[in-house]
Amino acid sequence: MAHAATHDHHDDHHGAPTNFFTRWCMSTNHKDIGTLYLIFSLAAFFVGGSFAMVIRAELFKPGMQLVQPYFFNEMTTMHALVMIFGAIMPAFVGLGNWMIPLMIGAPDMALPRMNNLSFWILPFAFALLLSTLFMPGGSPAGGWTMYPPLSLQTGSLAYAVFAIHLMGISSIMGAINIIATILNMRAPGMDLLKMPVFVWSWLITAFLLIAVMPVLAGAVTMLLTDKYFGTSFFNAAGGGDPVLYQHIFWFFGHPEVYIMILPAFGIISEIVPTFARKPIFGYKAMVFAIAAIAFLSFIVWAHHMFAVGLPLGAEIFFMYATMLISVPTGIKVFNWVSTMWGGSMTFETPMLFAIAFIILFTIGGFSGLMLALVPADFQYHDTYFVVAHFHYVLVTGAAFAIMAATYYWLPKWTGHMYSETWGKVHFWSSVISVNVLFFPQHFLGLAGMPRRIPDYNVAFANFNMISSIGGFWFGASQLIFLGVIIHAVWFSKKKATDRVWEGAKGLEWTVPSPAPFHTFELPPVIRDEELAHGHVED
C-alpha cells in the first residue's frame, strides 16, 4: 500500500513551497502544521519549566531568598497556564495532526485552512499571556484556576482572559478538525473498530474539548464582567456566589484533565504492542475504557471542591463517581501489562518511556484514589500531596507519553534515527530525577505543607531541598531531550527504514521515512494483517 507515495522517496519536501514564509506561516499541510505545534509545545515546555525552576529555587530552603511572595505566585500561576495550554495540549494536537491522517490513510486533515488558523492563534495568545509578566502589577497570580474574588484583584486579568479565549478558540477548531477528519476521511476498509487506539483516544478527546472549552470561556467571561462591568456573578455582596465559579470552572477543569491524559493512553497503546511484538490485549475494552473515563469526567468535577462546604449528599455522590474512574483506568493498566505478557520485548527509548508511564501514572492514579476519599481529602486538599498527585499524572503521565511518542515517531518525521544512547541517557536521567522531584512532595503534603506557599516551616526543609535538587536535575535532563531532537533532525547520519521498528504495525509505517509532503493522495488498500488492530472480532 506504499505505492501511492513511493515516487517521493528521495525528495521528502516534494510539493512543499520553497519560500520559508509561505511554507510555514501559510501552511495547510497537516505534517508542517503538526511540526509547528510540536515546536511551539517544546518552546512552551522550556518557558514553563523555567518558571518551575524559579519556584523550586525559592523553595530550596526555608526563608525568602530570591523573589517576593507575589512574584512567586505569578510563577506558580504562569507555570500551570503555560504547561497546560502551551506545552501539553499543543503537543497532543501536534501529534494528532501529524499522525491521525497517516494512521487512517487520509491525505490531510479535513479542514486544512482552519488547521492553519488554529495553530497561528496560539503564538498570539501566548504573547498576550506572557506579556502580563512585564506589566506594572504583574501577571495573574491567583492560581491557574483563577478563583474569584482573588483573581479579580489582578490588574492584568483581562489579558489572561483574552488569552484563554484565544486558546479556547484554537482548541475548539482543532477538535472540530480532528473529528471531521476521523469521521470522514478514513481510507476504505479502515473501520472505526480497526482504528489505532491513538486515533480513538483523540476522537473522544476532541468531543471533550468541544464540550468544555466554551464552559471555560463562559466562566472567565463572567470574571471579566464582574471586574470591569459591574456584574455580580461571583460577588456575594451583590447577590452572587464565589463557589458558582468553582462549579463552572471544574465542570471544564475535570474533563480538561482527561483531555491531557486520554491521548497519552492512546500513545502508550500504540507503543507497547510495537515493542512487545504482540497485539494489544483487549482492544475493544481499551476503547470502551477511554469512552467510560470520558463520560465519568463530566460527573466528578466537585471532587476538586470537597473543602468548600458542599452538602453531604453532594460529597457522597462526587466521591463515589470519582472512585468509579479507577475501574476503567485499572482495566487499561491491566491490559497494558497483559500486552507485555507473552510478548517478545525490546527496550528502545519509546518503550522505556511507555513502561515508566505505566508505573508512574499508576502511582498518580493511586494517590488520586486516596484523594477521592472525602474525609482523607479534608487533610490532603490543597497540600503538596495534591501537587505530587497531579505532577505524577501530568509529568510522568502526559509529558512522558509525549516524549515516548516523540522518540517513537521522530524517525518517521525526520527520516533519521535519533541517538539511542542519548535517548536512554535522557530517559534514565529523567525517570530518576522526576521521582526525586515529586515523590518527597507526598510526604510534605501528608506532614501538613500547603501548596502555593513561597516559604515554609523548618520541619519541611529536608524534603523540599531533595525535591528542589530533583527539580533542577529534571530540568537539566530536558536539555538532553532538546539535544537528541536537534541531532536527529539535522545531524544524524543514520537513515530510518520505512517501518522503523521491527514490530511496528499500521498505515503510518507503510509510507517512506521521512514521510513525504503528501501521503495517501490515493487511498491505500487496507489489509487487516498490516494494521495494528486489524483483527478485533476474534
Add this chain to the structure above:
Amino acid sequence: MTSGGIRPDGIKPAFFKRAAMAAAAVAGALFTGMALANPKPGQLNMTRGVTEWSSEPYFLNNVALGVCVVIGVLVFGAMFIAMFRFRKSRGAVAEKWSHNTMLEIVWTTIPVIILIVLAYLATGGLTSFADTTGSQMTVKVTGYQWKWRYDYVDYQGKAIDKVGFMSKLDDQSNDTRQLGSGLDPNAVKADGEQTYLLDVDKPLVVPVDTKIRFVITADDVIHSWWVPALGWKIDAIPGIVNAAWANIKTPGTYRGQCAELCGQDHGFMPIVVKAVSKEDFAKWLAEQQKPAAAAPAADASAGASASATAPAAPTKG
C-alpha cells in the same frame, strides 16, 4: 495461556480486605513513629490528630495506602516478571492472543469490590463529620488578607459577648521571612519548638473535651482554615458561612496554615489553636470578658504560647 502474575481468580475479596488492613497497619506502624500533632522533620505520614474525629482521615489514609501498595506490588510485579521473562534477547517468541474474557471480568470485579469497601468506610467518616449538632461551644472564624479573626459566640449554652480578636503571624517570623532579611528561620522558636511561620501573636484558646462548632467565613477573598491536628480543613468564603466541628481530646498547642491561595501573603497567615482544660478555659474566658483596662495582666498566663504582645482586649472587627 492466561496472563499470570496479576491475580489468580481463586482469591476471595475478603482476603484483599484483610491484606489491605494488614498492609495499612504495617504502613501505619512504619510511618507514625513521629506522627505527632505538629509537623516534624522527616515526617512521612499524616498525623493521627488529637480530636474525636481526626482518626477518620488518618485511618482511611492508611487503609487506602495499604490497598494501593498491595495492588501496586501485584501489578508492577507482574510487569517486571513480564519484562524479564518475555525479552527478545532471551529468545522469547511473541504469542498471538489478545483476549481473555474471564480475566477481564475478574479484574473489573475485584476493583469494584475493593472500592465498595473503601466507599463504605469513607461514607461513615463523612457522615459523622457532617453532624455539627449538639455542640457545646461556637467559635466564629473569619479570614482576612492575611490574618484570622476569632469571635467566641457561645459556650455551654450561654452567649458570649465581645470576646474576639485578630490573630496574625508573630513578629519574629514576620521579620525573618522578609526577602533578604538574613535572619535564620531555625532561630524562630517558642517553648523549644521551631515555630517559623507557624506561630501567631494571639492563638485561639479552646477547651478540651468539648464539642466545638466552628462557623467559618471570610471578609475579602477565599481562605481555608486548616489545623492538621483537628483532622480537616474547610474553606472560608465571603458571603458563605461554613460549619465544622472538633472535639479536642488532648491539651496542647496545635498549628496550621491557610490552605487556599489568598494573595501575596497566603503563606504567612498561620493558625494556632491552644487547647486547655475546661477550668483553665473558664478562667481565660472570664479574663477576656473583663473591661479592657484590667485585661493586660491576665494575658500572659493564658493567651499565648509564644510572643504574645498584642493586648488581650477584645477588638471589634
